[in-house]
Amino acid sequence: MTVQVAGVASTTFGKYPDGSTRELFVEAARKALEDTGVPTADVEELYVANFLGDVTDDQGHVGPMMADYLGVREAAATRTESACASASTTARIAHRSIESGAVDVALVGGVEMMFSSGLGEVTDALANAAENEYENEAGLTFPGIYALMARAYMREFDVTKDDLAEVMVKNRRNAVENPIAQNREELTVEDVHDSPTVASPLKLHDCCPITDGASAAVLVSAEYAEDHGLEAPVTFVASGQSSDSIALQDRPEITRTPAAERAAEAAYEQAGIDPDDVDVAEVHDCFTIAEILAVESLGFFERGEGARGAVEGETAVDGRIPVNASGGLLAKGHPVGATGVAQLAEITKQLEGRHPNQIDDAEVGLTHTVGGSGASCVVNVFRGE
Amino acid sequence: MTVQVAGVASTTFGKYPDGSTRELFVEAARKALEDTGVPTADVEELYVANFLGDVTDDQGHVGPMMADYLGVREAAATRTESACASASTTARIAHRSIESGAVDVALVGGVEMMFSSGLGEVTDALANAAENEYENEAGLTFPGIYALMARAYMREFDVTKDDLAEVMVKNRRNAVENPIAQNREELTVEDVHDSPTVASPLKLHDCCPITDGASAAVLVSAEYAEDHGLEAPVTFVASGQSSDSIALQDRPEITRTPAAERAAEAAYEQAGIDPDDVDVAEVHDCFTIAEILAVESLGFFERGEGARGAVEGETAVDGRIPVNASGGLLAKGHPVGATGVAQLAEITKQLEGRHPNQIDDAEVGLTHTVGGSGASCVVNVFRGE
Numbered sequence: 001m002t003v004q005v006a007g008v009a010s011t012t013f014g015k016y017p018d019g020s021t022r023e024l025f026v027e028a029a030r031k032a033l034e035d036t037g038v039p040t041a042d043v044e045e046l047y048v049a050n051f052l053g054d055v056t057d058d059q060g061h062v063g064p065m066m067a068d069y070l071g072v073r074e075a076a077a078t079r080t081e082s083a084c085a086s087a088s089t090t091a092r093i094a095h096r097s098i099e100s101g102a103v104d105v106a107l108v109g110g111v112e113m114m115f116s117s118g119l120g121e122v123t124d125a126l127a128n129a130a131e132n133e134y135e136n137e138a139g140l141t142f143p144g145i146y147a148l149m150a151r152a153y154m155r156e157f158d159v160t161k162d163d164l165a166e167v168m169v170k171n172r173r174n175a176v177e178n179p180i181a182q183n184r185e186e187l188t189v190e191d192v193h194d195s196p197t198v199a200s201p202l203k204l205h206d207c208c209p210i211t212d213g214a215s216a217a218v219l220v221s222a223e224y225a226e227d228h229g230l231e232a233p234v235t236f237v238a239s240g241q242s243s244d245s246i247a248l249q250d251r252p253e254i255t256r257t258p259a260a261e262r263a264a265e266a267a268y269e270q271a272g273i274d275p276d277d278v279d280v281a282e283v284h285d286c287f288t289i290a291e292i293l294a295v296e297s298l299g300f301f302e303r304g305e306g307a308r309g310a311v312e313g314e315t316a317v318d319g320r321i322p323v324n325a326s327g328g329l330l331a332k333g334h335p336v337g338a339t340g341v342a343q344l345a346e347i348t349k350q351l352e353g354r355h356p357n358q359i360d361d362a363e364v365g366l367t368h369t370v371g372g373s374g375a376s377c378v379v380n381v382f383r384g385e
Numbered sequence: 386m387t388v389q390v391a392g393v394a395s396t397t398f399g400k401y402p403d404g405s406t407r408e409l410f411v412e413a414a415r416k417a418l419e420d421t422g423v424p425t426a427d428v429e430e431l432y433v434a435n436f437l438g439d440v441t442d443d444q445g446h447v448g449p450m451m452a453d454y455l456g457v458r459e460a461a462a463t464r465t466e467s468a469c470a471s472a473s474t475t476a477r478i479a480h481r482s483i484e485s486g487a488v489d490v491a492l493v494g495g496v497e498m499m500f501s502s503g504l505g506e507v508t509d510a511l512a513n514a515a516e517n518e519y520e521n522e523a524g525l526t527f528p529g530i531y532a533l534m535a536r537a538y539m540r541e542f543d544v545t546k547d548d549l550a551e552v553m554v555k556n557r558r559n560a561v562e563n564p565i566a567q568n569r570e571e572l573t574v575e576d577v578h579d580s581p582t583v584a585s586p587l588k589l590h591d592c593c594p595i596t597d598g599a600s601a602a603v604l605v606s607a608e609y610a611e612d613h614g615l616e617a618p619v620t621f622v623a624s625g626q627s628s629d630s631i632a633l634q635d636r637p638e639i640t641r642t643p644a645a646e647r648a649a650e651a652a653y654e655q656a657g658i659d660p661d662d663v664d665v666a667e668v669h670d671c672f673t674i675a676e677i678l679a680v681e682s683l684g685f686f687e688r689g690e691g692a693r694g695a696v697e698g699e700t701a702v703d704g705r706i707p708v709n710a711s712g713g714l715l716a717k718g719h720p721v722g723a724t725g726v727a728q729l730a731e732i733t734k735q736l737e738g739r740h741p742n743q744i745d746d747a748e749v750g751l752t753h754t755v756g757g758s759g760a761s762c763v764v765n766v767f768r769g770e
Contacts, residue, residue, distance in 0.1 A: 046628075054439040058521060060513035061468040064628035064644070064760040068635070074647055076626035077761065078474045081464040083446040089463045093478055100485035128445035136443060241461035243431075243449035250453070259449070262459055375449040376462065 002222035003098045004232035005382065006105075007035030008345035013182040013213035013333035015115040021053060021062065021214075022069045025111035028214035028338075029070050032107065032345075036230050038218050040070065044103040046077040047094050049086035049110030050337040055125040056117040070107075083129035083371035084286065086110055087215065088340025088378035092239040094219050095380075104224035109216030112335035122210055126336070129372040131247035142286070143207060145248055145373045147199035150289035153255045154201065157304035159292075161201055165192035166310035167288040168205050168330050174317060175327025177356040182211050182333035206288040211333030215342035234351045238381040240266030246375040257374035260297035267366065267379040268299075275299030278321065279362040280350045282343035284370040284377075285328040291315075294368050295323055298379070317357045325350065325357040340378065343367035351384030387607035388483045389617040390767065391490075392420030393730035398567040398598035398718035400500045406438060406447070406599075407454045410496035413599035413723075414455050417492065417730075421615050423603050425455065429488040431462040432479050434471035434495030435722040440510040441502040455492075468514030468756035469671065471495055472600065473725025473763035477624040479604050480765075489609040494601030497720035507595055511721070514757040516632035527671070528592060530633055530758045532584035535674035538640045539586065542689035544677075546586055550577035551695035552673040553590050553715050559702060560712025562741040567596050567718035591673040596718030600727035619736045623766040625651030631760040642759035645682035652751065652764040653684075660684030663706065664747040665735045667728035669755040669762075670713040676700075679753050680708055683764070702742045710735065710742040725763065728752035736769030 009031030011024055025048065033040055048066045053059045063077035080089040087110035094106035114122045123143075127136045130145060153159060169189055175181035187205060195204035225232040242262035248254055268274060275298060283298065285291035292306035300321045301309060309315030315323035326332050326346040329339060347365035349355040366381045394416030396409055410433065418425055433451045438444045448462035465474040472495035479491035499507045508528075512521045515530060538544060554574055560566035572590060580589035610617040627647035633639055653659060660683060668683065670676035677691035685706045686694060694700035700708035711717050711731040714724060732750035734740040751766045 051445065054445075054513050057517060058509075058513055059517040060436065060439075060466060061515075061631060061757055061760060063467050064756065065516070065631045067628040068630045068760075073628055073630065075628055076477075076648075077467075077628045078478070078626070079466040080478075081445060081466060082448050082462075092461075093463070093465075093481075096478075096485045096487055097481045099487065100481045102481055102484065124443075128439050128443055130446075131450070132442060132444040241463070242459055243452040243462045244458055245453045246446060246450045263461075371449065372446055375446060375453075 001099055001101050003095050003236040004220050004222055004225045005217060005234040005236055005348045006038050006220045006225060006230050006232040007032045007218040008348045009035055010180045010215040010342045010345050011213050012180045013211050013335060016212040017116055019113060019212060021050060021111045021113050022065060024214040025066050026069050028109055028216040029107055032216035032218050036232060038105060040072060042105045043072045043075050043107045045094060045097055045106040046072065046075050047090035047108045048079050049090050050079060050112060051081060051083060051086050052112060052125045056121060082376040084336045085340060085369040085371035085376050085378050086337050088367060088369035088380060091341060091344055091380055092241060092378055095236050095239055098219055098221050104221045106219045107216060108219060109214065109341045110337035111214035112337040113212050114210045114335060115212045119210060134247045134249060143199040143202055146287040146289055147202045148248065149254050150201055153289060156255050159307045162189055163307040163311050164206055164288040165189040167285065167291045168192050170310045170316055171285065171324050171328040171330040174325050174357055175331035178327050178332060181327040181331055182209055183331050202287060208286050208329040208334040211335045213333060213335035213338050215338040215345055217341050217344050233385040234348050235383045237383050238267045238270035240264060240379045242377060244375050246372060248373050257293050257297045257377065259374050260368060260370060260377040263377040263379040264298050267381045271381040273364060277364050278366055280325060280347065280359045280365040281323050281368065282326060282346050283323055283368040285324055285330050286334055298368055322359050325359060340367060340369040343369060347382050351382055386484050386486050388480050388621040389605050389607055389610045390602060390619040390621055390733045391423050391605045391610060391615050391617040392417045392603040393733045394420055395565050395600040395727045395730050396598050397565045398596050398720060401597040402501055404498060404597060406435060406496045406498050407450060409599040410451050411454050413494055413601040414492055417601035417603050421617060423490060425457060427490045428457045428460050428492045430479060430482055430491040431457065431460050432475035432493045433464050434475050435464060435497060436466060436468060436471050437497060437510045441506060467761040469721045470725060470754040470756035470761050470763050471722050473752060473754035473765060476726060476729055476765055477626060477763055480621050480624055483604055483606050489606045491604045492601060493604060494599065494726045495722035496599035497722040498597050499595045499720060500597045504595060519632045519634060528584040528587055531672040531674055532587045533633065534639050535586055538674060541640050544692045547574055548692040548696050549591055549673040550574040552670065552676045553577050555695045555701055556670065556709050556713040556715040559710050559742055560716035563712050563717060566712040566716055567594055568716045587672060593671050593714040593719040596720045598718060598720035598723050600723040600730055602726050602729050618770040619733050620768045622768050623652045623655035625649060625764045627762060629760050631757060633758050641688065642678050642682045644759050645753060645755060645762040648762040648764040649683045652766045656766040658749060662749050663751055665710060665732065665744045665750045666708050666753065667711060667731050668708055668753040670709055670715050671719055683753055707744050710744060725752060725754040728754060732767050736767055
């Protein structure tokens with residue numbers, strides 16, 4: 001059974017000092033349902049991503065909680081988790097569920113409240129995505145992990161801090177037009193250099209911000225879409241996922257992300273496409289170095305050539321392969337539990353021709369979402385009409 | 386695509402003061418793979434349940450961690466969570482994935498290390514399965530929640546503490562023959578009464594123990610089983626899941642579990658059976674009252690009649706509808722992340738005719754797994770040859 005995207009929405013990403021996870025998730029879910037008019041009562045399954053709530057809010061079991069607050073208490077509701085890739089697993093699993101013929105309508109999405117927990121607690125809680133025994137206990141949190149990857153990459157491929165900074169410059173430029181983005185002011189390479197060092201060589205503006213936000217999408221069977229006369233022109237055509245060692249130290253090379261390479265390969269094969277067929281991509285740029293690794297793992301650039309994307313404009317909105325036209329995690333923000341479905345929402349809007357940074361004639365789009373430093377990756381592929 | 390159970394295993398349930406979640410999970414996974422000889426390298430997807438690790442071990446992202454330690458680094462590996470029903474969601478989701486035709490071999494299971502964290506920390510962490518804002522913050526943890534349900538039930542249906550105790554007496558008797566069970570000594574009704582009060586009316590022996598353990602199952606497509614000449618006579622025929630408010634206070638009645646009733650109804654409909662067709666069941670008896678609610682929600686007894694099961698022997702191994710022939714959570718133990726697949730393992734052994742408390746001519750079996758106080762429930766149905 002073919003799977004269509006019937007509606008998508010994200011809350012505005014930013015700071016909700018008085019918000020709650022349930023309010024934010026339900027806001028996104030309601031907007032996604034309203035987006036093309038699927039009645040709430042038709043939701044049969046709900047998959048919810050939330051990574052930090054167990055630690056920061058003493059709250060697990062958010063599947064049924066969100067179903068209840070959304071008003072679909074009778075739905076099957078499950079949380080799925082793969083660290084920062086969690087939301088993309090909700091989409092992948094719901095895709096399977098509809099493909100199997102078991103259900104016609106599934107709501108997927110995620111939410112994260114990060115700002116209100118404070119930077120220290122959030123950084124600690126995020127470290128649960130790394131290897132506790134060999135990374136966290138040694139004092140390594142994610143800025144440090146990606147700094148190690150960046151330093152190794154810069155040395156191996158003769159890439160500079162300027163090159164990294166260009167990724168942020170591009171993504172901030174893209175975010176100017178995106179109404180949900182957290183940081184919509186442009187930055188220069190100098191601004192990046194002048195920002196405080198977080199973990200050398202990464203500056204503050206090589207890192208995504210701390211973000212509250214939620215995203216949701218309504219996936220339906222093609223049969224349901226037809227029977228209900230829905231405008232749902234985007235097909236969810238393929239999903240690839242793969243794994244790697246959770247600890248950086250257990251990988252033979254730290255300047256590539258093999259889980260992403262395998263996820264992309266699987267997704268391309270299932271979709272029957274090559275990297276060249278992709279018109280637009282939202283990739284996991286939690287740090288500037290991460291976008292460079294991402295575009296290489298997806299086959300858009302050869303190894304060691306990924307920095308060229310931002311530096312030479314190949315990944316710009318008007319470039320050869322536009323990447324993170326939304327502003328990406330770096331500028332749009334990265335509420336970790338919401339990110340994969342937020343990417344899905346951006347790609348859907350591109351393929352429907354209603355994105356604020358619309359790519360001309362975009363027909364094939366993908367999302368690339370990474371858990372931890374690359375221990376998990378999900379690549380989902382979508383096709384417009 | 387029909388889904389077969391190709392192998393099952395649980396570790397011995399009990400106390401592993403020097404153990405780790407990864408070692409325990411991998412032990413169960415290897416045994417499940419060896420159970421009917423599926424090569425490890427054939428595992429395409431892995432779904433892992435673990436409820437407490439974020440809080441007790443500072444470790445999330447356990448999907449790829451377990452894939453890596455099992456030796457299937459390239460598999461798609463995702464954690465799924467619905468509190469104490471988490472493992473049953475791994476089975477349900479893998480079932481969909483194989484049914485969709487996307488993969489042929491999925492390994493599912495779960496693990497929990499509870500003993501080493503200490504009773505206080507575990508009780509606190511388990512409370513994440515309840516509503517934090519309205520239950521935990523008011524001092525209500527799970528023994529208290531189930532005590533409220535038990536007291537209301539006893540008043541409404543004229544059921545006594547003796548009747549509750551009979552559930553533990555039966556399940557302890559069943560556990561004597563189960564080599565993996567944590568508590569294999571028989572108890573009398575007097576022993577239950579003489580045990581300390583945990584939350585009145587519940588005594589210590591109305592409660593399941595604190596348990597370390599892991600369980601795993603290998604699910605395969607019927608085509609894979611046939612192509613590889615596997616002995617996999619048990620078919621995973623149906624899965625129902627439903628939700629309810631996470632907080633007890635938001636439910637119109639607290640002496641029934643509507644999520645379980647709906648999950649059972651959906652599973653029966655998908656399987657094309659009635660409650661009378663079920664030959665053997667493993668149900669979620671985290672407390673004695675929970676088994677009584679379970680057998681009513683599954684339609685084995687009318688409302689208010691569930692206590693008769695243990696009191697009059699109808700749910701005994703030689704009774705009309707044997708329930709928890711394994712010893713159940715009360716005696717076998719309840720490592721929360723493992724429980725649903727541990728139940729699946731017991732039912733599979735029954736339907737294959739190799740259970741230590743074998744039910745004669747068992748053809749249809751089910752697992753009933755509850756999250757929290759009933760905010761989520763999964764009912765999975767299996768059929769032997």
